[in-house]
Amino acid sequence: MRTGPADTLPTTAQVVVIGGGIVGAAVAFHLARAGITDVVVVDRDGLAEAASGKPIGGLRAQFSDRLNALLALRSLELYAELGADMDHRRVGYLFLLREAEHVARFEAGVALQNDVGIPSAMLDAAEARARCPAIDPEAFVAAAFCPIDGHARPLGAAWAYADDARRRGARFVTGCAVTGIDVRGGEVAAVRTTQGAVRTSTVVCAAGAWSREIGAMAGVELDVTPVRRQIALTARTPVSTPDLPFTIDFSSTFYFHGAGDGLLLGMSDPTEVPGLDASYAPAWEAALREAAGRCAPRLADVAITEGWAGLYENTPDASALIGEARDVGRFLYATGFSGHGFCQAPATGEIVADLVLGREPFVDVAPLRAERFAERSPIAEANIV
Amino acid sequence: MAYDRTVSEEIEPTRDDDISAVVARLSRPTRTGRRVIERAAIMAEGSRSAAILTWLENASWTPEERVTSTAYRGGAGLHGARLESERSDARKQAPQRYVSPPTDAT
Numbered sequence: 013m014r015t016g017p018a019d020t021l022p023t024t025a026q027v028v029v030i031g032g033g034i035v036g037a038a039v040a041f042h043l044a045r046a047g048i049t050d051v052v053v054v055d056r057d058g059l060a061e062a063a064s065g066k067p068i069g070g071l072r073a074q075f076s077d078r079l080n081a082l083l084a085l086r087s088l089e090l091y092a093e094l095g096a097d098m099d100h101r102r103v104g105y106l107f108l109l110r111e112a113e114h115v116a117r118f119e120a121g122v123a124l125q126n127d128v129g130i131p132s133a134m135l136d137a138a139e140a141r142a143r144c145p146a147i148d149p150e151a152f153v154a155a156a157f158c159p160i161d162g163h164a165r166p167l168g169a170a171w172a173y174a175d176d177a178r179r180r181g182a183r184f185v186t187g188c189a190v191t192g193i194d195v196r197g198g199e200v201a202a203v204r205t206t207q208g209a210v211r212t213s214t215v216v217c218a219a220g221a222w223s224r225e226i227g228a229m230a231g232v233e234l235d236v237t238p239v240r241r242q243i244a245l246t247a248r249t250p251v252s253t254p255d256l257p258f259t260i261d262f263s264s265t266f267y268f269h270g271a272g273d274g275l276l277l278g279m280s281d282p283t284e285v286p287g288l289d290a291s292y293a294p295a296w297e298a299a300l301r302e303a304a305g306r307c308a309p310r311l312a313d314v315a316i317t318e319g320w321a322g323l324y325e326n327t328p329d330a331s332a333l334i335g336e337a338r339d340v341g342r343f344l345y346a347t348g349f350s351g352h353g354f355c356q357a358p359a360t361g362e363i364v365a366d367l368v369l370g371r372e373p374f375v376d377v378a379p380l381r382a383e384r385f386a387e388r389s390p391i392a393e394a395n396i397v
Numbered sequence: 398m399a400y401d402r403t404v405s406e407e408i409e410p411t412r413d414d415d416i417s418a419v420v421a422r423l424s425r426p427t428r429t430g431r432r433v434i435e436r437a438a439i440m441a442e443g444s445r446s447a448a449i450l451t452w453l454e455n456a457s458w459t460p461e462e463r464v465t466s467t468a469y470r471g472g473a474g475l476h477g478a479r480l481e482s483e484r485s486d487a488r489k490q491a492p493q494r495y496v497s498p499p500t501d502a503t
Contacts, residue, residue, distance in 0.1 A: 058425065058427060058428070059425065060425065061425075065435060065438075067435070067437045067438045067440070067441035068441050097422050099422075165422070165423070165438075167423065167425060167438070168422060171425060186428055187428055245437065245440040245441055247443075247444070248443055248444045252443070271440075271441040271442070271443060272441060272442040272443020272444065272445055272446070273443035273444050273445075274440075274441075274443040274444070276441060294488075316488075317440050317446075317488070318436060318437050318440035318441075318488070318491070319437070320435075320437035
């Protein structure tokens with residue numbers, strides 16, 4: 013049973029988590045499980061109402077960067093342990109490749125993934141079609157597939173984390189926008205909100221698309237840019253089979269997977285202007301259909317029954333920002349997941365709890381520090397759509 | 398606002414308890430104590446969505462209007478505008494989400 017009305021804002025808390033999406037909820041869960049129960053999560057809207065409210069989200073371990081792959085793999089393990097009612101379907105991710113350059117890049121990625129225990133493999137076009145009969149095999153030269161990938165309902169996971177954290181003592185205050193962060197002597201001192209101020213020594217920014225302005229309140233630069241991403245849902249179609257993989261045309265970024273006995277269709281829109289508008293714009297469907305037809309011809313005229321839009325929280329290298337601010341003590345951040353917050357939230361929550369407690373995380377996240385762009389040390393993640 | 402039953406021509410028989418469980422899984426509580434379920438979450442259930450919408454209507458959940466962007470979409474041009482005008486009445490009029498009655502205990 014999901015928790016009911018929101019808690020009230022306390023005047024003090026050991027840790028204030030800003031953002032009640034899947035990442036903030038996972039942070040609160042891991043803090044509470046580690047014994048830090050004096051935690052308050054504040055959200056300007058409601059829990060899992062922004063990007064984490066996406067009807068279905070992808071869960072994959074197929075990343076080309078070792079750290080991203082480890083975060084995702086650990087997250088899959090933690091989701092299995094969580095046991096949330098999240099309709100987790102391990103149907104695999106199928107990356108369809110048209111260009112030799114992409115094939116070489118994915119071959120290197122598969123080798124890296126296999127090295128860390130991820131059972132991905134390269135396929136030829138015929139093998140890819142056997143996995144997903146709707147595709148045009150003539151359009152592709154190879155594919156990469158990983159059977160432990162799949163998709164699930166982010167809302168179910170976010171609420172499972174929030175419910176568990178709340179049972180252990182964490183508070184979740186919604187309709188509570190942060191208006192300022194007090195920093196004294198280089199350390200976090202308080203968080204000011206529309207419902208009052210909370211004295212605290214530790215802040216975790218998990219504010220997703222709003223992270224840049226939250227960071228600025230503390231004098232911390234978080235290079236996160238909000239960009240709308242849209243998806244469409246279809247009526248029942250024979251293309252949707254129980255084992256249909258999460259199928260991605262890597263060149264166009266068009267993707268589709270099962271949603272009930274219909275499909276979920278998506279694509280990155282290169283004309284999208286950064287901003288906080290998350291309303292659905294149906295005109296996008298023309299380009300979506302065009303890309304669908306080039307990947308899987310039967311999908312070009314499939315009946316769309318619904319559309320949904322949310323905000324990606326993009327960073328310049330499409331990888332997350334995880335760490336503690338260099339110049340503001342106890343200002344931690346877990347944001348900028350660039351579309352992979354659901355994929356990486358569990359491990360991120362575990363790591364942030366370790367950072368709060370001064371414990372060594374299972375993997376060094378220093379490469380994900382917010383300062384990496386100024387230092388010209390970006391993450392080289394290739395498997396981004 | 399009318400409920401949209403045009404989402405699927407075929408409604409598979411589904412037990413009331415099953416639908417109730419799905420609604421519980423897909424909905425979330427609000428600050429008012431009511432529950433809310435997004436239409437997109439319902440539609441992601443495929444043809445079962447019709448049974449869910451009927452269940453919500455029978456349980457007196459209230460539809461809420463959607464906010465749809467009419468902002469310029471680069472590259473969409475006149476074709477985009479035409480597509481918008483061609484959207485089915487059902488999709489144009491469909492609510493964005495449904496809110497439970499105050500006493501709902503789903």
